Amino acid sequence: MKIGVFYSSGRGKSEFTATLIKDLLKESCDIYKIADKNTVENLKKYKAFIFIVPTYGFGEPHEDWKKGIEAILKVDFKDRLVGIIGRGNQGFYAATFVNGMRPVYDALIEKKANIVGFTDIDGYDFVKSSAVVDGKFIGLPLDEIFMLQEIKERLESWIKNSFEEILDEK
Numbered sequence: 001m002k003i004g005v006f007y008s009s010g011r012g013k014s015e016f017t018a019t020l021i022k023d024l025l026k027e028s029c030d031i032y033k034i035a036d037k038n039t040v041e042n043l044k045k046y047k048a049f050i051f052i053v054p055t056y057g058f059g060e061p062h063e064d065w066k067k068g069i070e071a072i073l074k075v076d077f078k079d080r081l082v083g084i085i086g087r088g089n090q091g092f093y094a095a096t097f098v099n100g101m102r103p104v105y106d107a108l109i110e111k112k113a114n115i116v117g118f119t120d121i122d123g124y125d126f127v128k129s130s131a132v133v134d135g136k137f138i139g140l141p142l143d144e145i146f147m148l149q150e151i152k153e154r155l156e157s158w159i160k161n162s163f164e165e166i167l168d169e170k
């Protein structure tokens with residue numbers, strides 16, 4: 001079964017992350033920009049999703065996710081799996097690290113999504129993050145400081161752990 005990957009990107013890191021996911025999943029995923037015209041229709045096509053959300057401003061999702069959240073709120077996510085990837089910078093923005101993930105998560109919870117891919121906070125170095133719920137990140141934060149190889153490894157194991165069942169289905 002295919003995974004729908006939706007992202008926005010102000011400076012290219014999230015877009016690049018989407019290309020790494022394409023390299024890993026090949027024909028098992030389709031990639032979309034979240035601010036596309038047809039987002040609501042595109043969201044309805046999938047049973048599993050990866051959303052890539054960079055944080056900007058005072059700890060907000062990149063501006064295109066405003067439209068993204070509006071689109072999410074128009075779709076029923078019951079019985080649909082969603083993993084959220086946050087792009088951020090824990091060194092520069094230690095007190096709002098990947099905060100942008102949270103409004104996307106809240107919208108998905110409201111629409112009854114099955115959120116997968118919670119991540120241990122061990123191995124990160126930040127002060128505060130609204131993307132931590134019950135002691136875990138609500139998805140996979142990818143920090144600016146991570147080297148390419150590390151990003152690839154984290155992505156691979158996160159996708160495997162979060163979506164194994166879906167990817168085995170034809």
Ligand SMILES: Cc1cc2nc3c(=O)[nH]c(=O)nc-3n(C[C@H](O)[C@H](O)[C@H](O)COP(=O)(O)O)c2cc1C
Nearest residue numbers: 009010011012013014054055059088089093097098
């Ligand atoms: C103006 C500005 C504000 C930012 N604010 C935050 C923030 O509050 N928290 C955080 O974790 N990262 C923050 N970042 C870092 C970005 O999220 C990070 O560089 C990310 O990789 C950008 O992804 P993109 O290239 O896909 O847009 C900020 C970056 C900029 C330029």
